[in-house]
Amino acid sequence: MAKALSGKEVVSSINKSIKGEVSFLSDRGIVPKLAIVRVGERGDDISYERGASNRCAKVGVEVKKILLPDEVPQDRLLSEIEDLNKDETVHGILILRPLPRHIDDSLIRNAIRPEKDVDGITDGSMVGVYTGEDIGFPPCTPQACMEILDYYGIDVTGMNAVVIGRSLVVGKPAALMLIKRNATVTVCHTRTVDTPSISKAADLLIVSAGRAGIVGKDYLREGQIVIDVGINVNDEGKLCGDVDYEAADAIVEAVTPVPGGVGTVTTSVLVKHVVLAAKRQSGF
């Protein structure tokens, strides 16, 4: 049986360190604050907002919600963001996306000051991931993968890592973050010929394919570490990942479960970024 890389354990470790930082800041009169900007009433947004707010509350991070109607004019949204940029009590800004179609996504994303871009969506944050410099913040999901590796003491130096997926929110940043950590990285995607063979050769597999259970036994071998970024609903209405967990459990060395794996860590990374932003903005 594979070792389950439990997201809960990682979260509890991150929370512990966050609480220490929050208490350090609190002694200096600073309360880290996240502003969540939501346009409209999409169920996904509301549930992510709830998760993030609860996680913040648990560790003493304040949340300010900016709720705007679906038909909000772009200028109004822009001026809300500018107010949040100027507001010294707000350290991080999270904009729930996708935004309605009448709004220019790139304009809104890049209106956020990179120092407050705790979700890693500005061009500045992307340059940071690309160059490996400390500009803005990396996107939370690939950073969650790195936190899992760190918590379990997995040094990827010299490992053959395969990333399945080439999106801007997971695949590309995960690949660049692994390259920075000295892994040899291969990026597979929908146009890859024979992804199973390539995956099978990997020491570390990060899967963000967006298809339930697609990574089965023909992708896997003994000794692998598998991180499953997928979040899907299967035919029985249950949450599941991109990895066939039963198959992985029988073959590989370690695998993240879904639910209870990367997803749960992602929210903690967001909160960690807010606290880090608060520290930086306060000169610590």
Next chain:
Amino acid sequence: MAKALSGKEVVSSINKSIKGEVSFLSDRGIVPKLAIVRVGERGDDISYERGASNRCAKVGVEVKKILLPDEVPQDRLLSEIEDLNKDETVHGILILRPLPRHIDDSLIRNAIRPEKDVDGITDGSMVGVYTGEDIGFPPCTPQACMEILDYYGIDVTGMNAVVIGRSLVVGKPAALMLIKRNATVTVCHTRTVDTPSISKAADLLIVSAGRAGIVGKDYLREGQIVIDVGINVNDEGKLCGDVDYEAADAIVEAVTPVPGGVGTVTTSVLVKHVVLAAKRQSGF
């Protein structure tokens, strides 16, 4: 014997298309102009400047040179760049680097308007490479590799491509450009375990290792396409690449020579970017 992927042929094809564009612009009263900013008197800089100027002259692109002393104050350099940004007759700006130590490289790079950043050094251009969007310009060297692929009709879709090197000027952008072109891409570097085996499995190999002749027969197999980005001087004082050309010549399907390969195309890409910048800035 391998087919030699001649840079000269690619250059002559690019020059032909550039001349057409220059004549189109000239009919509308526009002469594309490149500004070259050089600080100090480094031999490498002077020789690159000469090469670029000659190439520009051949196709009817004007060159404006801004020559500044080694000890130029940063503010002065910055104000020169701002003048070039504002000057509507200047379409592209090339800053020869590295800059002297007293100058903040990031500040100077990012002072260039991305539309005029024909050498792909601004954060804006990097975001363009990372996201695959049309922002600024890609760096000239990896773009030269793409031009070679295009000229020889090599579609990389589904190919296993291996990039040796992870620099910001070659390795990372080349990898991202190949991913955009639907290749399955592996990035190897100094911390990779067994680069020869990984290279040997590649259909396409782009080598930017910075070590003369390091890629020998244990990296190569029949049927491969090899693009050698290296420019080194060997023990006999001759220019040579990172690939052992004789070994490659005996084994692979096609290989770029050094000299006469990627390097010569790089300068043409710079000129092509200037003409493209002139077109865009004139609304064509």
